[in-house]
Amino acid sequence: MKDFPKEPPVDLGLAKSFGLHEDEYSRVVSTLGRIPSYAELGVFSVMYSEHCSYKSSRVHLRRLPTTGPKVVQGPGENAGAVDIGDGFCAVFKMESHNHPSFIAPFQGAATGVGGILRDVFTMGARPIASLNSLRFGRPDHPRTKELLSGVVKGIGDYGNCIGVPTVGGEVYFDKSYDGNILVNAFTVGIAKTAGLFFGKASGIGNAVIYVGARTGRDGIHGATMASAEFDDKSEKKLPTVQVGDPFMEKLLLECCLEIFATDCLEGVQDMGAAGLTSSSVEMASRAGNGVELDLDSIPRRTTKLTPYEMLLSESQERMLMVAKPGREHEVFELCKKWDLDVAIIGRVTDTGRFVCKATPGYDPLDDQPVPRDPRVVVDIPVPMLVDDAPRYERPQREVPPDPVASAVIGPTIKDASAELLALVGSPNIGSRQWIWRQYDHVVRDGTVVRPGAADAAVVRVFCEDGARTIEKYLALSVDCNGRHVQLDPYMGAAMAVAECARNLACVGAESLGLTDCLNFGSPEKPETMWRFSRSIDGIRDACNALGVPVVSGNVSLYNETDGQPILPTPTVAIVGQLREVEDRVTLGFHAGMQVASLGTPARGALGASEWLTSKVGEVTGEPVGIDLAAEARLQKLLIELAHKRVLGSAHDVSDGGIGVCLAESCLATGVGCTIELGLSSGRELAKLFSEEPSRAVISYAPQHEASVRAAAQAAGVPFAVIGTTGGDRLRIDRVVDLGVLALADAHRRALECIVGPE
Amino acid sequence: MDIAVVVFPGSNADFDALHATRDVLGAKARYVFHKDTSLGAADAVIVPGGFSYGDYLRTGAIACFSPIAEAIRQFADQGGPVLGICNGFQILTELRLLPGVLTRNAHLRFECRDIYLRVGARGPFTHSIPQGRVLRMPIAHGDGRYQCDPATLARLHKHDQIAFHYCDAQGNVGKGPTVNGSIEEIAGVYNEQKNVLGLMPHPERASEALLGSDDGFQLFAALRAHLQGKAA
Numbered sequence: 001m002k003d004f005p006k007e008p009p010v011d012l013g014l015a016k017s018f019g020l021h022e023d024e025y026s027r028v029v030s031t032l033g034r035i036p037s038y039a040e041l042g043v044f045s046v047m048y049s050e051h052c053s054y055k056s057s058r059v060h061l062r063r064l065p066t067t068g069p070k071v072v073q074g075p076g077e078n079a080g081a082v083d084i085g086d087g088f089c090a091v092f093k094m095e096s097h098n099h100p101s102f103i104a105p106f107q108g109a110a111t112g113v114g115g116i117l118r119d120v121f122t123m124g125a126r127p128i129a130s131l132n133s134l135r136f137g138r139p140d141h142p143r144t145k146e147l148l149s150g151v152v153k154g155i156g157d158y159g160n161c162i163g164v165p166t167v168g169g170e171v172y173f174d175k176s177y178d179g180n181i182l183v184n185a186f187t188v189g190i191a192k193t194a195g196l197f198f199g200k201a202s203g204i205g206n207a208v209i210y211v212g213a214r215t216g217r218d219g220i221h222g223a224t225m226a227s228a229e230f231d232d233k234s235e236k237k238l239p240t241v242q243v244g245d246p247f248m249e250k251l252l253l254e255c256c257l258e259i260f261a262t263d264c265l266e267g268v269q270d271m272g273a274a275g276l277t278s279s280s281v282e283m284a285s286r287a288g289n290g291v292e293l294d295l296d297s298i299p300r301r302t303t304k305l306t307p308y309e310m311l312l313s314e315s316q317e318r319m320l321m322v323a324k325p326g327r328e329h330e331v332f333e334l335c336k337k338w339d340l341d342v343a344i345i346g347r348v349t350d351t352g353r354f355v356c357k358a359t360p361g362y363d364p365l366d367d368q369p370v371p372r373d374p375r376v377v378v379d380i381p382v383p384m385l386v387d388d389a390p391r392y393e394r395p396q397r398e399v400p401p402d403p404v405a406s407a408v409i410g411p412t413i414k415d416a417s418a419e420l421l422a423l424v425g426s427p428n429i430g431s432r433q434w435i436w437r438q439y440d441h442v443v444r445d446g447t448v449v450r451p452g453a454a455d456a457a458v459v460r461v462f463c464e465d466g467a468r469t470i471e472k473y474l475a476l477s478v479d480c481n482g483r484h485v486q487l488d489p490y491m492g493a494a495m496a497v498a499e500c501a502r503n504l505a506c507v508g509a510e511s512l513g514l515t516d517c518l519n520f521g522s523p524e525k526p527e528t529m530w531r532f533s534r535s536i537d538g539i540r541d542a543c544n545a546l547g548v549p550v551v552s553g554n555v556s557l558y559n560e561t562d563g564q565p566i567l568p569t570p571t572v573a574i575v576g577q578l579r580e581v582e583d584r585v586t587l588g589f590h591a592g593m594q595v596a597s598l599g600t601p602a603r604g605a606l607g608a609s610e611w612l613t614s615k616v617g618e619v620t621g622e623p624v625g626i627d628l629a630a631e632a633r634l635q636k637l638l639i640e641l642a643h644k645r646v647l648g649s650a651h652d653v654s655d656g657g658i659g660v661c662l663a664e665s666c667l668a669t670g671v672g673c674t675i676e677l678g679l680s681s682g683r684e685l686a687k688l689f690s691e692e693p694s695r696a697v698i699s700y701a702p703q704h705e706a707s708v709r710a711a712a713q714a715a716g717v718p719f720a721v722i723g724t725t726g727g728d729r730l731r732i733d734r735v736v737d738l739g740v741l742a743l744a745d746a747h748r749r750a751l752e753c754i755v756g757p758e
Numbered sequence: 759m760d761i762a763v764v765v766f767p768g769s770n771a772d773f774d775a776l777h778a779t780r781d782v783l784g785a786k787a788r789y790v791f792h793k794d795t796s797l798g799a800a801d802a803v804i805v806p807g808g809f810s811y812g813d814y815l816r817t818g819a820i821a822c823f824s825p826i827a828e829a830i831r832q833f834a835d836q837g838g839p840v841l842g843i844c845n846g847f848q849i850l851t852e853l854r855l856l857p858g859v860l861t862r863n864a865h866l867r868f869e870c871r872d873i874y875l876r877v878g879a880r881g882p883f884t885h886s887i888p889q890g891r892v893l894r895m896p897i898a899h900g901d902g903r904y905q906c907d908p909a910t911l912a913r914l915h916k917h918d919q920i921a922f923h924y925c926d927a928q929g930n931v932g933k934g935p936t937v938n939g940s941i942e943e944i945a946g947v948y949n950e951q952k953n954v955l956g957l958m959p960h961p962e963r964a965s966e967a968l969l970g971s972d973d974g975f976q977l978f979a980a981l982r983a984h985l986q987g988k989a990a
Contacts, residue, residue, distance in 0.1 A: 156868050160809075160870075160900075161770070161812065163808060246809070246812070247811065247813075247814070250812075337791075339767065436870075437869050437870055438867055438868050440870045442969070443770060443898065445777045445778070445963055445966075445969065447969065448969065460968070462777075
């Protein structure tokens with residue numbers, strides 16, 4: 001009888017090199033009552049990683065509001081779900097793939113998309129649209145071009161191939177991301193509420209079935225890698241990046257949806273971070289059961305895989321299913337139809353333990369495999385890995401407001417036209433056309449409002465209920481401006497939620513639910529932990545004020561390189577619904593309309609604005625803050641006006657201030673406007689570029705003025721007629737006079753400084 | 759009117775084709791899985807867009823070896839109307855039902871955006887559209903650059919097989935920047951018998967005003983008129 005290949009002896013030093021802390025390791029030894037095996041140490045290290053255990057964030061995440069009348073499934077499952085009526089729900093989640101994308105931008109981003117798609121279809125939902133939120137370093141950083149091109153190509157390659165439209169997103173460039181980019185991927189799918197599937201290993205004795213791609217050595221320890229900072233040796237981490245195959249995922253998607261339709265499963269979960277280990281352990285944990293795996297029967301594409309490697313591989317496009325008794329053959333038949341590998345690899349047990357067996361030296365890929373004689377290589381109580389995993393209330397240190405920074409106001413504006421043109425053509429504000437044209441954003445015949453046409457994407461979904469098909473319309477947006485979070489984490493995070501919901505309100509949609517992706521630096525730094533905690537409070541209060549529950553999310557910590565953290569970036573995405581598709585409002589002006597502003601006009605605070613940051617080179621200035629009650633009133637009004645169908649356009653004031661807002665409404669449709677804001681010169685011009693929130697610019701046919709004014713008055717929202725649309729120039733008081741064509745040209749070419757001319 | 763929409767592993771615009779023909783046109787449209795060997799009682803066949811077999815080896819290449827391929831070939835040989843959209847066009851060229859090949863876009867990127875097409879050759883999918891009319895619909899492809907040798911190009915002209923050219927909003931061909939580098943800005947071609955059409959743009963994604971354009975519906979309306987004319 002052969003033995004397992006020689007593995008290093010397990011001790012504290014090895015545990016530390018696996019990312020475990022000393023006290024975590026000693027707790028493992030004392031609870032197990034013995035030294036863990038090498039494979040077990042691997043299991044502990046991934047399950048105790050920040051990525052899987054949420055050990056630093058869990059105590060804070062509890063403060064988020066997660067309930068509401070529309071919530072079908074809150075956090076804790078593979079994705080969240082909200083009711084969209086007639087027995088259907090929208091299933092969605094956002095996830096980070098930051099660390100892998102920095103090491104290998106194409107594969108990192110591609111597998112990020114693959115992972116989030118699986119999280120959604122694992123729930124029994126057909127994915128119908130994706131968004132992404134990206135952060136790169138400064139535009140002239142030597143790696144920015146390669147990272148941007150690779151990430152966009154990776155997202156496009158995966159999403160285009162599998163046939164899920166990528167309908168929107170956001171991108172920022174800031175030097176804080178020079179050494180640590182962010183790739184957050186969002187997918188929403190549609191399911192019958194009664195047909196949702198959950199990640200539960202129920203039914204003692206039921207078969208645990210492996211479906212999909214064979215296991216290789218790729219992505220081993222990916223979750224641990226994603227839970228550590230980068231340093232100058234990070235390039236050596238390449239083998240920890242997974243490799244994606246969107247064709248395989250497309251087969252897996254169609255096959256899974258057909259398997260789900262037979263109702264032969266008890267539970268299902270995709271093998272994502274920490275692969276087979278986390279999927280089987282989490283399924284067992286949710287059901288309060290144990291699971292016993294026979295590693296000899298794992299389908300594999302590489303020879304000589306050790307138990308450790310099989311347990312920790314993050315090979316993509318794999319699912320773990322638990323079949324109802326006697327119905328395994330239905331899974332096998334559909335896998336045959338779709339030419340997918342399938343194997344029974346274990347059973348659900350009543351022991352409450354995670355047990356894995358393997359035969360030393362056995363390899364099914366050998367010409368003559370040694371006889372099977374499995375031995376126990378892992379035997380761990382499930383609660384140790386999930387419910388009793390470490391969690392920390394890490395120390396925090398408040399970062400008080402800096403009065404010196406708050407007083408920074410930047411240079412005096414002399415030529416507002418030139419300043420506005422430069423902003424419109426800047427990488428942070430200009431057109432993302434170069435990006436979204438590389439994504440198939442029209443597949444599935446549902447994209448009603450395409451990228452760039454409105455504040456949010458609008459997607460038609462077909463809810464098929466027997467012979468009856470009901471068409472529904474979802475609105476989607478993803479937002480976060482990390483600079484505002486940096487200046488004031490509480491207000492900045494609240495502003496991210498507010499802007500996202502406001503984007504939906506501008507197209508006329510009611511927000512149903514939110515998913516977040518909280519990207520921060522090292523939780524072991526008290527200042528970062530304080531920012532994280534304050535951001536949670538900001539999200540909580542904004543969600544409560546706007547009536548939007550959090551239904552799923554993800555935390556990505558340790559986003560720093562050589563001790564330099566990223567801007568705190570609590571990205572949020574919201575799914576909303578339009579009452580009727582005719583309610584939808586886009587952002588481009590049409591001629592002959594009256595233009596009005598909604599919300600309190602800017603006082604001129606420039607903190608964290610694109611204009612001030614571009615002038616000073618630092619995130620600084622007077623924080624703008626947000627009045628959540630005023631925000632809620634504004635959003636209610638925008639939706640009401642959409643329902644009345646009186647609006648020609650609606651566009652919220654955000655990055656670049658009202659100047660950029662007006663310019664974008666002009667260049668979207670090539671229609672100019674003449675605006676009076678009462679600005680003359682000097683410091684007053686700051687009001688053009690202030691990013692104070694809770695404002696929008698609308699246009700409507702003049703005969704609707706009285707009804708719009710009355711609605712605003714009744715809603716308690718400040719309303720002011722500020723001009724008219726028409727012509728081919730954008731004129732603001734006597735301070736801005738620009739041709740719409742010149743604006744459109746600058747806007748279109750905004751990314752040329754990074755990717756070159758088209 | 760019975761329309762078969764062929765589903766290869768990796769097809770992803772199969773639903774789009776089904777929706778446009780079943781829900782918008784009102785035909786009896788259904789999927790036919792690639793492992794089937796019969797198209798049933800189909801009056802017309804659509805080979806939809808996507809990434810059949812992951813586009814591994816060469817776009818459309820492996821689909822030719824699927825069991826259903828022979829049935830498509832026979833249906834076409836018997837004069838049945840066959841429409842290949844995007845990856846379907848690529849498959850039909852690999853099946854040698856259409857001349858020419860589709861290679862990587864000249865700019866080397868996948869590109870999704872609305873383009874304009876000028877209608878040319880007449881056939882079951884275009885006979886009722888006035889020649890020279892400009893249609894707007896989306897493209898979404900990385901490998902849409904139509905190429906063929908000079909002899910093939912001469913035959914295309916001689917037999918009036920060029921169904922669509924990329925053009926500008928006014929219908930001018932070759933005045934603006936090229937869409938993907940296709941020879942003579944060719945976007946779609948018929949076979950010599952004019953019953954098989956392949957095009958890179960997506961008429962099935964431009965068949966409802968709600969989606970931004972219903973110009974593509976004219977191809978399906980032409981097919982309906984063609985089949986009704988035959989039945990009468």
